[in-house]
Amino acid sequence: MSDTQRISTPEQHAALAHPVRQRLLFALKRQPSTISKLAAQLGVNKGGVSHHLKVLRDAGIVREAGTRTVRGGTEQYYRLTAPHLLVDDPQPEGTAALMGAVAQELDRSPVDHLLRLRHLRLSPARAAQFKEMLMRLVDELEEDPEGEPMHGILVTLYQEAEFRR
Incomplete structure (x- = not known):
């Protein structure tokens, strides 16, 4: 299994364009899981989880990861195809779904969280330097x-669109 899954096809971008699918990816990042466990964890019915997993599986973002017998039935486990996703040319629908999923996760968080938006003026050179610093900070944080x-x-750093009168 490769360390990084490139998201580049229209099918993959469409698969990421739903908050529930984004939240499924968050959950599967932790560990492989079953439809029942994911439904309970996310507060979504099993049919919905099954549908969204199929979309992600068809896009090659998740895969089946074995089964186990429970009370006479068989549970299917699912896992990410790679621990990291690299989205080529992020699409607005996928970004909106990601933000929606994060908002849902923040709402369900059992502890206080940090959410802060700040606007500041930066030259292109300082913005690039700050971006590198943020990437290093996140990438080098040990678990x-x-x-x-x-x-x-x-973490996001973006240049605001200019408002013209």
């Missing part, structure tokens, strides 16, 4: 051992 709570980090 605590298994069993500790999972935290999400969403």
Whole structure:
């Protein structure tokens, strides 16, 4: 399994254009899981989870990861095809779905969270330097051992569109 899954096809972009599918990716990033466990974790019915997993599977973003027998039935496990996604040419629908999924996760967070938006003027050179610094900060942060709570980090730096009168 490769470390990074490139998201480049229209089918893959469409698969990422729904908040529930984004939240499924968040959950599967933690560990492989079943439809029942994902439904309980996300507060979504099993039929919805099954549908969204099929869309993600058909797009090659998740795959089946084995089965286990439980009370006479068989549970199918799902996992990400790669631990990291690299989205080529992000689409507005996927970005909106990601932001919606993050908003849902923030709403369900059991502890206080940080959400701060700041606008500041930066030269192109300083913006590039700041972007590199943010990427390094996030990429170099080492994880605590298994069993500790999972935290999400969403970092973005964007130039505002100019308003013209």
